Amino acid sequence: MRTSWDIFCHVIDNYGDAGVCWRLARQLAEEYDAEVRLWVDDPETLARLSGISPTGISSYAPRQIGRVWVHYWSPEWREVVPADVVVEAFGCQLPLKYLAAMAARSVPPLWLNLEYLSAEDWVAGCHGLPSLQQNGLQKYFFFPGFSTNTGGLLRETNLLQRRSAFQQNDRAKAQFLSTIGVDEIADSTLVSLFCYENPALTQWLDAICEGQRRYHFLVPVGRVVGDVCRWLGREAFELGERYQRGSVCIQFIPFLSQPDYDLLLWSCDFNVVRGEDSFVRAQWAARPFLWHIYPQQEGAHFVKLDAFLRCYNEGLSAGAKTATISSWLAWNTGVLPADMKDRLFVGGADLVGHSEDWAAYLEGQNNLAESLVQFYQNWV
Amino acid sequence: MKTAQEMKPNSVILIDGQPWMVQKAEFTKSGRNSAIVKMKLKNLLSGSTTETVYKTDDKVEPVILERIAVTYSYVAESIYVFMDEEYNQYELNEEDIESVLPYIVDGMSDICEAVFFEGKVISVDLPTMVVRQITYTEGSARGDTSGKVMKPAKLSNGTEIKVADFCEIDDWIEIDTRTGEYKSRAKAPV
Numbered sequence: 001m002r003t004s005w006d007i008f009c010h011v012i013d014n015y016g017d018a019g020v021c022w023r024l025a026r027q028l029a030e031e032y033d034a035e036v037r038l039w040v041d042d043p044e045t046l047a048r049l050s051g052i053s054p055t056g057i058s059s060y061a062p063r064q065i066g067r068v069w070v071h072y073w074s075p076e077w078r079e080v081v082p083a084d085v086v087v088e089a090f091g092c093q094l095p096l097k098y099l100a101a102m103a104a105r106s107v108p109p110l111w112l113n114l115e116y117l118s119a120e121d122w123v124a125g126c127h128g129l130p131s132l133q134q135n136g137l138q139k140y141f142f143f144p145g146f147s148t149n150t151g152g153l154l155r156e157t158n159l160l161q162r163r164s165a166f167q168q169n170d171r172a173k174a175q176f177l178s179t180i181g182v183d184e185i186a187d188s189t190l191v192s193l194f195c196y197e198n199p200a201l202t203q204w205l206d207a208i209c210e211g212q213r214r215y216h217f218l219v220p221v222g223r224v225v226g227d228v229c230r231w232l233g234r235e236a237f238e239l240g241e242r243y244q245r246g247s248v249c250i251q252f253i254p255f256l257s258q259p260d261y262d263l264l265l266w267s268c269d270f271n272v273v274r275g276e277d278s279f280v281r282a283q284w285a286a287r288p289f290l291w292h293i294y295p296q297q298e299g300a301h302f303v304k305l306d307a308f309l310r311c312y313n314e315g316l317s318a319g320a321k322t323a324t325i326s327s328w329l330a331w332n333t334g335v336l337p338a339d340m341k342d343r344l345f346v347g348g349a350d351l352v353g354h355s356e357d358w359a360a361y362l363e364g365q366n367n368l369a370e371s372l373v374q375f376y377q378n379w380v
Numbered sequence: 381m382k383t384a385q386e387m388k389p390n391s392v393i394l395i396d397g398q399p400w401m402v403q404k405a406e407f408t409k410s411g412r413n414s415a416i417v418k419m420k421l422k423n424l425l426s427g428s429t430t431e432t433v434y435k436t437d438d439k440v441e442p443v444i445l446e447r448i449a450v451t452y453s454y455v456a457e458s459i460y461v462f463m464d465e466e467y468n469q470y471e472l473n474e475e476d477i478e479s480v481l482p483y484i485v486d487g488m489s490d491i492c493e494a495v496f497f498e499g500k501v502i503s504v505d506l507p508t509m510v511v512r513q514i515t516y517t518e519g520s521a522r523g524d525t526s527g528k529v530m531k532p533a534k535l536s537n538g539t540e541i542k543v544a545d546f547c548e549i550d551d552w553i554e555i556d557t558r559t560g561e562y563k564s565r566a567k568a569p570v
Contacts (some may be wrong), residue, residue, distance in 0.1 A: 130432050
């Protein structure tokens, strides 16, 4: 008998919340034959990630996308029979009527609070622990992570094999780039740029546009577009148009669906990513990358950044380690020291090899969807 | 109802009709993750312990347990009997008082607290500090007087404890019942 899953996603901002939930929902449905309902309160964001029209999921009528039933999580909750497994993503609050229905089920569901990704040490100590409830329901905290004593990372079956095959196939790469209106420029370093607004960006571009090395930036439409336009001295841009300033060529590209964004990351020599979902996908791309972590008040995000760097940098040479730490910290503080402006791209041979080793190391762990399915099977 | 973050060690919360005592509570807030409290809980009826996690703003039901001052009376067939000042007797099984057993000795005069849940005595708490007599320990090997060098010692009920190297047989010592640690030498109780 198929297991039914309800995944609840409250979109706080940007694409990470919906991105992770959508990816998880698809993987559970496609690879684990689960019946999945994804409840999302921001259909527009999900529509952009999945490449469908938002109007299709903004009403009470659910819409099937692939093998996932997508439901609009409306403020006026309509009663439904809860699934076997209920995932509240990122600490969102389940509707009270839904909670009551969970408690009333003859066999109460497994209730999981799926948290944000962090490499901090305390995560392993809290992963999988129960959260004892008053109403007979069994709730557990579930943490993604970078070690075997966490839930792991989202990784579809054969992802790394597909990536390797793509990266070894120049024709496939050229074909994909042409679908987004990009012709690679010979002898240029291809960079994807998906980050939050960041004053360090223009400092970086200023420095490298005067250098010998040539760069081709691909910028999906998003929050950083304003910064890039200002640097180019433009008020507007046209998708696909190339804008040259010194050694730097900028090309704006459409916002990409998740599968296409993977291909973009696999195509580029260096990826600038942000938040959680693109950050994880950049690691599977096995190319050097720079992470713009979700900024928090009072610099709380630096603890998380530091924790990731500590585990990511294992095995790096001392020089590459220092370069990575200083460039990531500078990027996330928004101020590049003068001596770093033309060295932010740390894409030397060390980093290229390390990116591949890191992806291979992570592949040795359970993927997040698999961990969740196993957790449910053990619980049953 | 209170929030989980208001619960401190020794708070008792009711979960599905069972009283659980908070033995440890660690607060964590990181990045965008929910602020959480990881707790070690002890079920006051079964004695079992578990770890649990709550979001800090999760609601929990605190319980104020009734407590009565008692003194230890005697043990018979693994039933420990305590008595209040009106000579009412309260019987507890060995497993109900497992955590304080190492400090129960014949003739002890400590004022303890019998803990009640729904009118039934479920455990006994000892004072934080108790004074007990060493019945056996080896002589001081190094002549240490700082109290930093420790050695094993036995109490009259057979409990083994680490004491300062300068302690001797028949000495009275103060013990922290929360940690089981020797604190200092003490005067004999009056």
